[in-house]
Amino acid sequence: MPAGETPATIAPPVTRQQFRDAMACLGAAVNIVTTDGPAGRHGFTASAVCSVTDSPPTLLVCLNKSSSAASAVHANGVICVNTLAAGHEELSNLFGGRTPPEERFARGQWCASATGAPMLAGAVVAFDCKIVRTVEVGTHDVLFCEVVGLAEGGAREGLIYFSRRYHTLPGAPEA
Numbered sequence: 520m521p522a523g524e525t526p527a528t529i530a531p532p533v534t535r536q537q538f539r540d541a542m543a544c545l546g547a548a549v550n551i552v553t554t555d556g557p558a559g560r561h562g563f564t565a566s567a568v569c570s571v572t573d574s575p576p577t578l579l580v581c582l583n584k585s586s587s588a589a590s591a592v593h594a595n596g597v598i599c600v601n602t603l604a605a606g607h608e609e610l611s612n613l614f615g616g617r618t619p620p621e622e623r624f625a626r627g628q629w630c631a632s633a634t635g636a637p638m639l640a641g642a643v644v645a646f647d648c649k650i651v652r653t654v655e656v657g658t659h660d661v662l663f664c665e666v667v668g669l670a671e672g673g674a675r676e677g678l679i680y681f682s683r684r685y686h687t688l689p690g691a692p693e694a
């Protein structure tokens with residue numbers, strides 16, 4: 520559609536596929552969300568992550584209830600949101616696929632954050648969090664997470680998922 524023309528609207532009700540196709544137009548950062556604790560180590564790729572408030576610093580993560588990571592995330596009550604950098608596409612696919620948890624962590628360099636959740640060396644940034652509230656909506660749990668620690672990984676170029684593909688984002692020029 521040429522710029523300036525009236526957008527083509529889709530009649531209600533919006534189907535699941537129409538919603539998914541529309542969401543593919545909404546570019547988002549790619550993160551690996553990890554957990555560790557009594558229920559063991561696990562992690563999954565997530566683009567459904569956003570800020571809620573800075574007082575107290577809180578973000579939300581949407582977790583599919585059928586994900587193999589779900590029970591460990593809920594039982595441990597802590598997560599680390601590792602925001603991926605350019606070059607992390609394969610790692611993202613590994614954590615976004617049907618791979619056993621230990622095979623996922625065989626790639627990349629991981630250390631324990633203060634909460635105990637795995638933190639990725641070379642991420643753009645990592646948010647170490649305690650889950651303070653969970654709200655169930657349809658197929659997903661929305662995790663409200665208080666950020667108790669932060670780490671900048673030093674990566675300069677970001678990674679976003681847009682139009683069902685990865686794209687890299689240039690960082691700020693060196694001062």
Ligand SMILES: Cc1cc2nc3c(=O)[nH]c(=O)nc-3n(C[C@H](O)[C@H](O)[C@H](O)COP(=O)(O)O)c2cc1C
Nearest residue numbers: 563564565566567581582583586587614615616617
């Ligand atoms: C780019 C990308 C973004 C994703 N975003 C989310 C997300 O926000 N929430 C979620 O629950 N799953 C998301 N997924 C899917 C999970 O990573 C994936 O279902 C999970 O790790 C695999 O589930 P399994 O362990 O049950 O095989 C995403 C996958 C990819 C590749």
